[in-house]
Amino acid sequence: MNERKISKTKAVEYRFIFLTLLYPGIMFLVFYVGLNSASFAYSFLEYDADLNLHWAGLQNFKKAFEMIFQGNNSLLGRGIINSISIFLVLNVLGIPIHMLTSYYLFKKRLGYRLIRFSAMMPSIVSGFVVSLLYIRVIEGPIPELLLKLGIVEEEIRILWDPKYNLANIYIYSFWTGFGSGLIYYPNAMNQVNDEVIESATIDGASDLRILLSIVMPSIYPTLTTFMVSGVAGIMGNAGPLYLFYGYDAPPETYFSGYYVFQQTMSSKTGTAETLYPFLSAIGIIFTIISAPITLFTKWAMEKFGPSED
Numbered sequence: 001m002n003e004r005k006i007s008k009t010k011a012v013e014y015r016f017i018f019l020t021l022l023y024p025g026i027m028f029l030v031f032y033v034g035l036n037s038a039s040f041a042y043s044f045l046e047y048d049a050d051l052n053l054h055w056a057g058l059q060n061f062k063k064a065f066e067m068i069f070q071g072n073n074s075l076l077g078r079g080i081i082n083s084i085s086i087f088l089v090l091n092v093l094g095i096p097i098h099m100l101t102s103y104y105l106f107k108k109r110l111g112y113r114l115i116r117f118s119a120m121m122p123s124i125v126s127g128f129v130v131s132l133l134y135i136r137v138i139e140g141p142i143p144e145l146l147l148k149l150g151i152v153e154e155e156i157r158i159l160w161d162p163k164y165n166l167a168n169i170y171i172y173s174f175w176t177g178f179g180s181g182l183i184y185y186p187n188a189m190n191q192v193n194d195e196v197i198e199s200a201t202i203d204g205a206s207d208l209r210i211l212l213s214i215v216m217p218s219i220y221p222t223l224t225t226f227m228v229s230g231v232a233g234i235m236g237n238a239g240p241l242y243l244f245y246g247y248d249a250p251p252e253t254y255f256s257g258y259y260v261f262q263q264t265m266s267s268k269t270g271t272a273e274t275l276y277p278f279l280s281a282i283g284i285i286f287t288i289i290s291a292p293i294t295l296f297t298k299w300a301m302e303k304f305g306p307s308e309d
Helices: 002-042 059-069 075-106 112-124 127-139 141-148 165-189 194-202 207-232 241-245 256-265 272-304
Strands: 045-047 053-055
Touching: 002 272, 045 272, 059 075, 059 272, 075 112, 075 165, 075 207, 075 256, 112 165, 127 141, 127 165, 127 241, 165 207, 194 207, 207 272, 241 256, 256 272
Parallel strands: none
Antiparallel strands: 045 053
16 A cells, blocks of 8 residues: 555656646747757758759858858958957956946945946846937937037937947947846855955955955856856847847947847848848857857866865
8 A cells, every 4th residue: 555655646746747847848849959950951951043942051051151251341250250349348347347346235335225226227127218218318418418528529420430339339238237247246245154254354354355365256156157158148149239220230230149130030132031041050150159168168167266165
């Protein structure tokens, strides 16, 4: 009898586990395995004049690599360069600023509530609303102010002027992404043992020494997660271009993810469907490039990063 009860209990547990995993399992098979399998198959095909598919071999990959190696002379090459550059700029500048600001909030210094609220506003409000407000400011008061201060000699359109539009996108991306860091990093800092910090303070350690020697090693796993996820998303980065420009972003502002999105959704030529095999090849190339770099970044940060000990 006991064995029967145990077997029935296990059967109920297995049934529960099966039913719990059934829906996400189906979603994984359909939207990941299925879609990626179709994308892989598409990358070796092409459409003819009658919109019939036929074998193309490696032609789509050859075309994609040619565009990539053209650099700034092609939209795809320029998009990859911009995606890498914005990642480097936002992390080289962003991580130190995130750390210092988060530590200021963690220490609850003067005005920390106002700083937290101001930085988190873009994360709370709809991205569409934030972008509209930002466009109103950047296309209205800011150019007028620059003109009055004599910084520019004539009125400019920051969103469209090649001298300013890419830098403007960097600033917007940094501003809108700043709030998320001020959620995760201070929360991670709150897990640091107070007694360790108090002991270091009694021993005469400065705030900077406490941050570098105690806090940073303790929150390093959080920093690793941000860095690894950021590296993994470089090739798929579309920036805020659709919010600012729709399908008509200036060429100099293109990101790699936006290029694929724009080509996929474009309806001007009426031949967007014929680009699917080529875009599928680009997606596979992006994966081949991103996967080893992401794994290496994770390994390197875990191997050479600081230890809590």
